[in-house]
Amino acid sequence: MFFLQVDEEISLKLIEKRDAQLLFQLTEYSRDHLRNWLGWVDYSRTLKDTKNFIKLALQKYADHTDLVTLIWYRGIPAGSLALYDIKWNNFSGNIGYWLGKDFEGKGVMTRSCNAMVEYAFGTLGLNRLELKAALDNKRSRSVAERLGFRQEGELRQAEWLYDHFVDVAVYGMVAGDWPEK
Template identity: 50%
Template sequence: MFIHKIDEEVSLKLIELKDAERIFELTNQDREHLREWLPWLDMTTKIEDTKGFIQMCLKGYAENKSLNAVILFKGEIVGAASFNTIDWSNKNAHIGYWLAAEYQGNGIMTITARALTDYAIKELKLNRVEIRAAVENKKSRGIPERLGFVNEGCIRQAEWLYDHYVDHMVYGMLAEDWNEE
C-alpha cells in the first residue's frame, strides 16, 4: 500500500474502493466547478462509476503503469493526485490532479505536486515529470510554474471538453534540474 506523508496536515494514500463514497461526494458537490477543466464529470453520475474508476486505477497500480492517490488533508479526503501514466522505458511520468473547491488556495496542491515530483525523481528514479494544464486554467498552470517546471509549449486542441477543444500548456521537469531541498 502506498502512503506518503508530505507534512503534518497533508498525505497521499493509494486510492481504495472504500474511498469511493467520499470521492463521489466531492465530485458531486463540485460538479460544475470541476467540469470546467476535467472531461470525466458527465461519465461519473453514480457511485458505481467512481468504483469502476478506482478498480481501473488499482489495476494500473498493480501493473506498475500508474499511481492514483487520494489527497488527505487533516485525515480527510479532499481530492486526488496521480501519475496518470508511468513510462518506464522512457523514465517519465505525467502528473494529474484535482482538489475540492473549498480546499483550494491553501497550497495543498502545490505541496502535493512537489511531493509527487520528488518521489518520481528520487524514489522511482525517473528522468522526467510532466504536467499539462489547459491554457486558460490559470490555477492549475500556477502549480508547475511555482515549482520551477519549464513551460515547454502549447499543444493546440489537446483535449475535448464536452463541447469544445482546449489547448494545453506542457510543463516539464528533468531530474538534473530538480533541486528540491
C-alpha cells in the first residue's frame, strides 16, 4: 500500500475502499466549489459512485498506470492527488488534484504536489510530468508555477464544464528541471 509522509501536517495515502464514505462526504460538502473547475463532480452523486471510482482507481493502481491518493491534513481528509495515465514506455505521467473548500490557502496542495513530483522523478524514475488546469483557474495554475512547471501551451475549448467549454493551460516538467534533483 502506498503511503507518503509529506511533512508534519500532511500525508498521502493510496485511496482505499474504506475511504469511500469520507471521500464522498468531502466531495458532497465541497460540491459547489469543486464544480467550478471539475467536470466529474456531477458524475459523483452517490456513495455508490464514489465506491465505483475507488474500485477503478485501485484496478489502475494494480495495473501500474495510476496512483490516486487521499490527502490527509492534520488527520482529516482534505482532497485528492493523483499521478495518473503513467506511460512507462515514455517515462511520463500526469498530475491531477483537488482540495475541499476549507483547505485552500494553507499550502496543502503545493506541499503535496512537491512530494508527489519528487516521488515520480526520484522513486519511479519518470522523466516527464504534465499538469493541466483551466486558464481561469488561477489557484490551480499557481500550484504548477510555484513548483516550477513550465506552461507549454493552451488547448482551446478542451474541457466541457456542464454547459460550456473552457480553455486549458498545459504545464510540463522534465526530471532535469526538478529543483530537488
